[in-house]
Amino acid sequence: MSVKSAFDLVFRNAVTRASPAAVDIGIADGRIAAIAPRLACEAVEIELGGRLALSGFVDTHIHLDKACLLGRCGHDNVSLTEAIRAVAVMKRDFTVDDVYARGAMVIERAIVSGTTRMRTHVEIDPRIGLRGFEAVKALKRDYAWALDLSLCVFPQEGLTNDPGADELLVAALHDGAEAIGGCPYVDTDPNAHITRIFDLAQTFDIDVDLHLDFDLDPSWRHMDEVCRQTEQRNYHGRVTIGHATKLSALPPDRLKAATARLAKAGVSVTVLPATDLYLMGRDATHNAPRGLTPAHRLVADGVLCSVATNNVQNPFTPFGDASLLRMANLYANAAHAGIGDFDTCLDLVTDLPARLMNLKDYGIAVGNPADIIVLDTDSGTNAIAELPDVLMGFKHGRKTFERRRPTLFRPGTRPSPSP
Structure with missing residues (x-):
């Protein structure tokens, strides 16, 4: 032809x-x-x-504002709580220039690794104020020649229990944030936390992308409340839960039921292999669980999923190079993906995250x-x-x-x- x-x-x-x-x-x-x-x-x-x-690869979940902190703490943090605490102390001293410089290093690594679209989660609270947000806004502007950067603001250390965080979130949303997230597992009132995030999402007509259920105890979860709110507000296709490591701890019958619930509500799942593998199961003396939710199997059962970077060289994940191809390969190894699943594993860092972010021109x-x-x-x-x-x-x-x-x-x- x-x-x-x-x-x-x-x-x-x-x-x-x-x-x-x-x-x-x-x-x-x-x-x-x-x-x-x-x-x-x-x-x-x-x-x-x-x-x-x-x-190009699509990274739906990365933290540019707290990347590249290896030289600032000992990185002996062996739990999620300790990692949050370590960064909470450090970020009081973050400046706009500091966040910009560290974020730029990661963005440039991501670009040469093939990423063309990215959603970064930006912490908003009284300790960091809007400094991280201002820095990442500048990164979005300055690297638009190579990468489309979307900003998702969220309160890492709670919302209802952290006076001043709500007002700062609203200010960031007025200033152009394109999505909103949350961490209900660190809030004293998780359901109120979730409700407020959905309220703000509806007010500003933006998508929701939550850090959710980040442990291996399947006896309780916030996933059902997220699904309920999604259906109640007709937010099908606009809600994502990240980590969701509890799903990895469910026996087959309960995982099948949870998968059906997510598919019915139209709630997406982002799996973060480097951090999930690093932080989950650390208290095991032997036969440690992987803590990795089987995204490719959820996809086969109708749940939209992605695999993403999360943290790069900080207390949550003290390694990384922002390569999504490497992350997809790591996921395939740890999730016992067969050769017949390899194309889906590539989908998890390309077409599926593009759909998750509702990109119409990918x-x-x-x-x-x-x-x-x-x-x-x-x-x-x-x-x-x-x-x-x-x-x-x-x-x-x-x-x-x-x-x-x-x-x-x-x-x-x-x-x-x-x-």
Whole structure:
């Protein structure tokens, strides 16, 4: 097939998840204008040689404001409560410039790892005030050339029990926050906490994204109240619960019932493998539980799910590089995903989180923004299995980064001098 048109850029011989046979992708005015074999044009060409092109990874849950704190505390915190306490002490001294600098380091790592869309959760309370929010707003503006950043504000240390937090949340919502979250498990009145978050979400017509049920005790949970509120307020498709580690502790029959409840209410689940694996089950002396909710199995039963980064190098997770491909691979390992599940594991960091964030213009399709990354592999299954390099990325058709493929110097060859 030959399609002749005016393009600014053409990717030659790309493999997409919709088309395993190589196609060309034509870009015009920052958008995908055509997808077909052998496009006829005189545009700039990039030969992909059968490599996989994606619309970029989508990170639905990351904390830019409290990232990269390794040098500020001993990181001997062995529980969620201790991690919250450690950051609560530190964030009193956070400045706008400090949060910006640390957040920028993570964003730049995410960009070169292929992330093109991101929702960051920003702590709002009397200790940090709006300083973190101001910093992340600036990051959103300054990195728009490579990444779409959405701000979800939330009270990490409670709401009904933390005077002043509510007023600060409202101020941030008036100032452009695009979603609201909460942590009912740290509040003295969890149901009132949930109700207030939903009230604010409805008032400002924004989505809800909660940190929820972050332990392994299945005898109680807040999930049912979230589902009830979602249905009562007709918020189907606009509510997400993060962590939800209690689901990992349920026997099959109870997990099946909980999954059906989530699917019926239209509540999504974000699994955060690095933090969940690091913090859950730490009190076990042996045979430690993983604490990882089986997102790919929930997806098969009708629940919209994502896998995301959460924390990077802080007391909650003292490692990380903001690579969602690495996170999907970690998830696949820890969740005992079979080879037949690998494509779903890639979905968990691409198409499914895009749906979770209600992004209407995501994907390699004609008319969508030319947000494209190229992986050094030829299929979605191999992307999870091989952990290939992300070779290059584009935002609205403009190249944002490039990584050279490694070169082997066999005996008898002479390496070129390093630049």
